[in-house]
Amino acid sequence: MTKTKPEQRPLSKWARAEIAKISDEEDRRITEAALSDPDNPPLTDEDFAAMRPAREVMPDLVANPPKIGRPRKERPKKQITLRLDPDIVEHFRGTGKGWQSRINDALRDAMDRWKHAS
16 A cells, blocks of 8 residues: 555645744654544555545535525625714613614614604
8 A cells, every 4th residue: 555645736835934844853743643543544545546526426415515504584684884973882882792683673663663653
């Protein structure tokens, strides 16, 4: 079994500088520790030869990947820029987490009052 290195993208200038800071001794220790990890043995040529694309191994999963993140809301909120007086912002921020939602609730109450007054 021959150990091979996978093809790599060129390193960024920052990454090259960070690697240059690692001494040969530290690099040897890191490599030794990685190679001795029983939970993550290095891949061999045989391992690479046996690999197949995910679309062949799990076609249904590739065709229909699971949805991640929060479910979409029926009526998502709109992000806007709004200028408010400093005392209003201080008041609502002072009420703690969720202060922007409380501003939304206050505006909704005002909107409902205007609708009923008309």
